[in-house]
Amino acid sequence: MIQHLETDGVPTLLAPTGGPMRAGLTFRVGTADETLARHGITHLLEHLVLAPLGTADYHFNGATGPVFTTFHMQGSAADIATFLTSVCANLTDLPTGRLEVEKDILRTEWSSRGGAAIDDIPLWRHGARDHGLSSYPEWGLSGLTAEELRRWAARWFTRENAVLWIAGDRVPEGLRLNLPTGVRQPVPTASSALPTTPAYFVHGSRAVVLDAVVRRRAAATVYAEVLERELFRALRQDAGLSYTINTGYEPRGDGHAHLRALADALAEKQDAVVGGFIDVLAKLRFGRIEQSDLDAAVAKRVDMYATAEFDAARLPAYAFNLLTGEPNHTIDEHLAELKTVTVTDLREVAQEAYASALLMVPDGTSADWAGFTAAPTSSESTVSGTTYHSRDGNSRLLVGTEGVSHLGTGGTVTVAYADCAAMLAWPDGARQLIGHDAIVLHIEPTLFDTHPATMQVIDSGVPVDRQIRMPPRDPEHIPQPRAVRETRQHPGQPKRPAWETLLMVLSGLATLVVGGFTLLLTIGMFISPTAEEDVAVLWGAVVIGWLLTVILALPIVLLTRGRRR
Structure with a gap:
């Protein structure tokens, strides 16, 4: 059973464990509370707090999620007391001496992490804000200052916005949670970048992924298990199309949860996997659910609740519920709710999941045939402003006082300054505007007939706190018009105009x-006898001939030397 206590004004949860003591201090703040222009501030603060503790003998770590941040460790009671006391001390007096070092560490961490099939799901559903930020690099790191980090810590890392949880028999002696006073922070409202659902988007990954938003309840957790069983049976056992099949259920703290499912595919089997995946969703939506699958899913969860360590294992989730205002139930209450789930309840969840579904499909496939709408990749409106043509003549750039539009063969892309989540700015003049709807507009001055004043209009339109200064680029990586690219590819051999070539020929x-x-x-003058009276005339012809030859060769010489210069 989980006990409710209090430590230095911080709500405290205590549950027995048969293993070593472990504990965590969880705060209601995460990446969903940030902006794209300052994305990474919570993660950086977590690193700075833990950096001075790097030589400790006990195991500890930190974790930053969409709506919470946790500092946790496993060890003796004395070690836990020392660790958490130090964490709170560092939060109130932030050690910023390693600020630039930790920024570099986080950049390295991002660049070396492997991409997962579901990484882009958040931005397609939510856009470039709140819950969608987890899909983006931590571009905001470079501009963060020590003062900004201190303000962030003072706002979010307070005793009213924290919960301490301990798997053990007592609160360690000597533990002090000296945190500033604040307020409990609400979970941010989840935005949507999808005009309609069910929707789909195409991705380079060889997998089909479902993301759905459902009400948080026992029936939804059971449905996730039944969905996995059905997908495994249909795509792996019966058709032999997929190897990896799994589902997940992740509460987001606002009464809803993300329900996800994944099935991988070979390149030549992708169409079949998409079709089989959608067929399973339709089967469950129409209520064709076996009672045996429901019973097996419920039994699996009942067994999980029956373990002696269950209360200790669910402490982090229990703390999450406490911080977000979600209800916490006893084990008996959980079991009673599970046993009331029916096939009708699962059908209701299946319909709810389909109505909110976002499906990721591999390149070369689609899901419009099944009633899914393609997620938007272009804009419906354009701004009024000055027109700049691309140097290759294939597109136009409209720069106005309200925003920027790009009109090309791929459609129209518009980002209004007021809806710009962030603008990346390079020293060479390139700009990348990212709208709240995740639409990206990239501007390369080398490819358009713009002038410096054009970029000044854009820079003055985007709020300063949304501008991110990027490091200089290698000149070879700056896009160039076709003629310049050919010159770089063939140095010393620039392409000649047609009139030069004709004249030289x-x-x-x-x-x-x-x-x-x-x-x-x-x-002939040297080997054949010539009448004396004709010698002077013939030698005159020879001299004139050679002079004329030199004159006729001059265009070739001059044009060649000019091109070499």
């Missing part, structure tokens, strides 16, 4: 004809 032919005739005449 004509000059060469004329030089060859006149020069050849003059050469034959010169040789």
Whole structure:
């Protein structure tokens, strides 16, 4: 049974365990509370707090999720007291001496992490804000200052916004949670970048992924298990199309949860996996659910609740509920609710999941045939402003006082300054505007007939706190018009205009004809006897011939030397 206590004004949860003592201090703050322009501030603060403790002998760590941040460790009671006391001390007096070092560590962490199939799901559903930020790099790190971090800590890392949980028999002696006073922070409202659902988007991953938003309840957890069983049976056992099949259920603290399912596919089997996956969703939505599958799913969860360590294992989730205002139930209450779940309840969850579904499908496939709408990749509106044509003539850029639009073969992309989540700015003049709807507009001045004042209009339109300064790029990585690219690919051999080529050809032919005739005449003067009265005339012809040859060859010489310069 979980006990409710209090430690230095912080709500405390205590549950018995048969193993080593472990504890965590959880705060109601995460990436969903940030903005894209300052994305990474919570993660950076977590690293700074733990950095001075790096030489400790006990095991500890931190974790930053969408709506919570936890500092946790496993060890003796004395070690736990020392660790958590130090965490609180560092939160109130933030050790910023390693600020730049920890920024570099976080950049390295992001660059070396492997991409998962579901990483892009949040931005497609939520856009470039709140719950969608977990899909984006931590671009905000470079501009964060020590003062910003202190303000962030003072707002979010307070005793009213924290819960302490301990798997053990007591609160460790000597533990002090000296945190500032604050308020309990509500969970941010989840935004949506989808005009309608069910929707789908195409991704390069060889997997089909479902993301659905359902009400948080026991029937939804059981449905996740039944869905996995059905997908496994249909796609792996019966059709042999997939190897990895799994589902997940993740509460987000606002009375709803994300329900996800994944099935991988070979390149040549992707269409079949998409079709089989959607068929399973339809089967469950129409209520074709076996009672045996329901019973097996319930039994699996009942067994989990029956373990002696269950109360200790669910302490982090219990603390999450306490912080977000979600109800916490006893084990008996959980079991009673599970045993009331019926096939009708699962059908209701299946319909709810379908209505909110976002489906990720592999390249070359689609789901519109099954009633899914393609998630938007372009904008419906354009701004009024000055038009700039691309140097290749294939697109236009509209720069106005309200925003920027790009009109090209792929459609229209518009980002209004008021709806710009962040703007990446490079020293060479390139700009990338990211809208709250996750629409991205990239501007390369080298590819358009713009002038410096154009970028000044854009820079003055986007609020300063949403602008992110990027490091200089390698000149070779800056896009160039086609003619410049060809010059770089063939240094010293630039492409000639057509008139130069024609003139050189004509000059060469004329030089060859006149020069050849003059050469034959010169040789003849030396080997054939010539009347004395004709000698002067013939030598005059030879001199004129050679002069004319030189004149005719001049265009070739001058044009060649000019191109070399």
